[in-house]
C-alpha cells in the first residue's frame with residue numbers, strides 16, 4: 326500500500342480501504358491518540374457499521390489497527406450495528422470492568438438493531454431501534470468486550486418521547502468532576518433535542534435535562550458533545566455544545582453541517598448564552614465538515630476536534646477507490662472573545678515550517694503565477710484592503726486554468742470564500758459544485774487566510790481561525806499550479822508563506 330492512488334489524502338486520515346463516516350471514541354490515553362470511526366468492513370458505501378480504529382502519537386502519523394467493534398453477525402446476518410459514540414478512561418473503575426490495577430476504557434455507543442430480537446440481557450428491541458450500549462477495553466483500546474449482560478444500558482428514550490425509538494443516538498459521554506458524575510448527551514434527532522443523562526457507574530443512567538430545539542433545525546440533530554474551555558485563555562470557563570445537522574448545513578451548502586452553542590453547564594443542565602442563540606454558530610461554513618468530535622483524556626484546557634470530511638448528500642458517490650471518506654485535519658479549539666461574542670476558534674494541528682515566502686508591495690490586477698507548485702500545501706496569505714474587490718489564491722490549477730479551486734476574500738461583503746465549481750470532477754452529484762462563503766470581517770483592513778490543501782480537499786481558516794471552510798475537490802494529476810488573483814485593481818502588502826506538506830504515510 327503506497328497511499329499514492331489518485332485523490333488519496335497525503336496528510337489526512339483515511340482507512341486503507343472501505344467506507345468511513347463519523348469519528349468515534351476519540352481518546353488520548355497513555356500518550357496515544359485513538360481514532361475510532363464508523364466503518365463498513367464490507368465495502369465502499371455505508372453499511373455493516375462497525376468501529377474502525379487507528380492510533381497516533383502525534384495526531385499526524387496514524388497506524389491502522391484491527392476493527393474494534395465489528396457489526397454483530399457480519400457479514401451474513403447482522404443483528405446489531407455499532408453506531409456513533411464516545412470513549413472515556415474510567416480511572417476510578419466506577420463501572421467495575423477493571424481487573425486488578427487495570428482501569429478500563431469504556432465506550433458508549435448507539436446499538437442499531439436491524440432486526441427485532443430479545444438480547445442476552447433479556448431486553449427486547451424492535452426492528453430499527455436505536456439504544457445506548459457500552460463496551461470496555463482492558464488492553465488500552467485494542468480489543469473491546471461488549472457488556473452483554475446489561476446492554477443496552479439505555480434501552481429507549483423517556484416515555485414522553487417513546488415514539489422516537491428509532492431516532493435516539495450518538496451518546497457523548499464525559500466525567501463531570503464538580504458533581505462526581507458521568508454525563509452523557511444523546512440526540513433525539515428528529516426533535517432537535519439533546520437529552521442529558523447522568524450516571525455513577527456508566528451503567529445506570531438518569532435523565533437530568535433537555536436542550537433544544539435552538540438555532541439551526543433544518544435537518545436531524547446528530548453526534549452531540551459537550552465540553553468546557555477557558556475563555557481567552559484565562560480562568561473563566563464556558564461550555565460548548567457541538568451538534569451535527571443533516572441536512573440543513575451552512576447557507577449555500579447541500580446536506581450536512583456542524584453548529585455549536587456557547588453557554589454554561591452545572592452538571593445537569595446546559596444553558597446557552599443569549600448571544601449564542603441570536604444566530605446559528607457554524608463550526609465550519611463549508612460542505613465537508615460533519616460529526617465533529619473532540620478527544621477525551623486531554624487536560625480540560627486542551628480540546629482537539631476531528632470531523633468527517635464529507636457530506637451525507639453525496640458522500641456515497643465521491644470518486645475515490647478503494648476507500649471512501651477522509652477525516653479533517655485535527656483542530657485545536659479555543660474560546661476567544663471577538664467583538665463581544667465568545668467564539669470558537671480553530672487552529673489546525675500540523676507542524677508549521679515555512680519553506681516558501683514572498684512579499685509584494687502590490688500584486689497587480691489579474692492573475693500572478695506563483696513558483697509554488699504541488700497538491701499538498703499549507704499556505705498563509707496576509708494582505709490589506711486596497712483597490713481590488715476580490716483577492717486570493719488559486720490552488721490545484723492546470724496551466725490553462727480549465728481546472729482550479731479559488732480561495733479568496735470579497736472586500737465588499739467582507740466574506741471569505743471557496744469556489745470549487747471548476748475543481749475538475751464535480752459531476753457525480755448535482756449538488757457538489759458550489760461557492761461557499763463565511764463572514765470574516767477584516768482587522769483594520771488586514772486579512773489573513775490559511776489554506777491547507779491536500780490531494781482531495783481544501784480547509785480554509787480565516788482571521789485567527791474564527792471561521793473555516795472545508796471542501797473536498799477532485800482535481801486531475803496535472804493540477805499542480807498556484808496563482809494569486811486580484812480583481813478590479815491591485816492589492817497591497819501581500820505576504821505569502823507556504824510549505825509543501827509531506828506525506829504522513
Ligand code: FRU
Nearest residue numbers: 347363374408409547548616
Ligand atoms: C451521523 C450518523 C450518526 C449515526 C451514524 C451511523 O453521521 O448518522 O447519527 O450514529 O452516522 O453511521
